[in-house]
Amino acid sequence: MNRNLQHLFAIAEKPVRRIIGLMSGTSLDGLDVALCAISGSGMDTQVKLEYFDTVPYPLEVKEEVRRIFAKETISFQQLCLLNPWIASLHAQWILACLEKWGVKPEEVDLIASHGQTVYHSPKILHKLETFPNATLQIGDGDHIAVRTGIITLSDFRQKHIAAGGEGAPLALYGDYCLFSKKDEDRVMLNMGGIANFTFLPGSLDAEGVFVTDTGPGNTLLDAFARKYFQAEYDNDAAFAKQGTVSEALLAALKDNSFFKEPFPRTTGPELFSIRYVEQAQERSGTTDLGAYDVMATLTRFSADTIADALKSVLQAGKDYAVYVSGGGAHNPLLVGLIKEQLPRLNIRTTGELGIAGDAKEAVLFAILANEAICGEKIDFGKPGMPAITMGKLSFPA
Ligand SMILES: Nc1ncnc2c1ncn2[C@@H]1O[C@H](COP(=O)(O)OP(=O)(O)OP(=O)(O)O)[C@@H](O)[C@H]1O
Ligand SMILES: CC(=O)N[C@H]1[C@@H]2OC[C@@H](O2)[C@@H](O)[C@@H]1O[C@H](C)C(=O)O
Structure with missing residues (x-):
């Protein structure tokens, strides 16, 4: 040999x-x-x-x-x-x-x-x-x-x-092997540049596993932090917290065929770019929106699209443990907005399972x-x- x-x-x-x-x-x-x-x-x-x-x-x-x-x-x-x-x-x-x-x-x-x-x-x-x-x-x-x-x-x-x-x-391949737990439905939510999650059924049945990208995690926040504030990212959501969400821009941001594709769907900054946001601003007549308000709206956009994808898989009225990882897990506004929409999520970190989120x-x-x-x-x-x-x-x- x-x-x-x-x-x-x-x-x-x-x-x-x-x-x-x-x-x-x-x-x-x-x-x-x-x-x-x-x-x-x-x-x-x-x-x-x-x-x-x-x-x-x-x-x-x-x-x-x-x-x-x-x-x-x-x-x-x-x-x-x-x-x-x-x-x-x-x-x-x-x-x-x-x-x-x-x-x-x-x-x-x-x-x-x-x-x-x-x-x-x-x-x-x-x-x-x-x-x-x-x-x-x-x-x-x-x-x-x-x-x-x-x-x-x-x-x-x-x-x-x-x-x-x-x-x-x-x-999903690693999540399933490493984090599945008998009799406990789990969600592993990673919020990097792009966000994704794996649903792991407590039955351990491989056919019950579900995975998808949800859309942007931090990618748009990082791009606009660079563009408006010469910062690499919105540290602890300091910029977004000073702004107000524009419902008109938010609706325009959500208006894309990606969000109607069947799961599992994947994406990247090729779609979710500065241009994507500028086009949504033009369509919604919000090109004059202030930088803090744009940051607030983009944070809501990430949170809403993550929450919407989770809602389409999780049963309403049931409690779920969601183990978060990725840099977005450090963004208190992003995590808080997801929790607001899905109050029965029990948000934990993968660190509690022995592997630090980062x-x-x-x-x-x-x-x-x-x-x-x-x-x-x-x-x-x-x-x-x-x-x-x-x-x-x-x-x-
Ligand atoms: N304290 C913090 N407050 C807000 N955002 C943070 C904080 N710490 C990290 N981040 C965000 O996390 C990002 C890095 O995340 P991560 O390393 O998970 O991304 P990635 O692995 O490159 O992404 P992907 O999973 O999409 O490939 C930073 O660019 C920043 O947006
Ligand atoms: C093409 C690519 O690099 N995709 C990454 C990216 O970052 C998050 C999300 O988009 C995910 O689909 C993927 O990475 C993780 C590790 C994955 O494949 O599960």
Whole structure:
């Protein structure tokens, strides 16, 4: 047997695998690095989050990525150059984290790299008959494997599309294995740039699992915080809290076919952009609205669309535990507005389940890699949620 395969085989047989999960999401705030000790697979998966850090993207990196991020027209050269550049930066940051934590690269079994999404274009967005659902994550796995010396799994989303999905959300595969609890219906709500949630039935029945993106989480808030206030985000909703919601603008923001598509539906900043808001302002005659009022309205827009999607799945009059994660969980106004609409939600954090909210998505990619090496495909029995394991293998040599 080839040495690489021998090594992989030995990893699959270990009682505990140390896997680094990486996530750098649509907010471009940084690279989340989670070193996990994982045993078992599927519903028997056990995870201990050993170390976690977010390496902030330096301004220069944000600027280079923004030159192509979610843009229909870009420099092809920029895309080509960024693919290995992002990978080598991620590799460099992984090695720095390992050094800080006192862990040697040879003590790590696998890296699970999400890569940097630069464009997400499901059919419901591009609406072109000829073309399939499509999504593109850069930061090639071969570069990470060679630079770190650690076997790397990457590019998780393509098989999801090949098997009939939109390439997202992938959270359900890890949420189901890790957070399902017998006799307790749970909702795992992640509010990153884009918000999504997984419903986990207390029956543990895979066919009862539900997942979808709901629409914007922080992406519009971040874009307008940058535009109006030269701030990276609306820290603790300080700007939005000073404004008043414009019902006219809110109605125009909600008037988009995305919100009528069947679940699971996915989206990104390709749709929910500054242009999206400006067009809604023009349609609703609110172009003169003050910056604080725009921020207040955008926060309500995120909260309402999250609450509406939750209402369509949860039974009215029943109590649910909702475990929140992602940066939006730190936004008190956003969380408060969701709670106002769904008073019977019992809002908790994934930290109460042992995984800090900021680390959750990175941990989920470590779980996906574990499933690819040791698990079996799980059949959720629904279109858009294919029964697959994911991730492409890169060997260091
Ligand atoms: N204290 C806070 N107050 C308000 N917003 C906050 C706070 N802390 C973080 N955020 C928001 O969280 C964002 C980062 O969230 P996160 O890291 O979950 O996004 P992401 O992983 O890039 O997104 P996605 O899940 O869509 O890929 C920030 O850009 C900011 O909008
Ligand atoms: C294409 C892409 O990168 N999508 C992200 C993004 O961030 C949140 C939401 O939009 C979700 O669909 C997805 O990430 C998570 C990890 C997922 O696939 O579940």
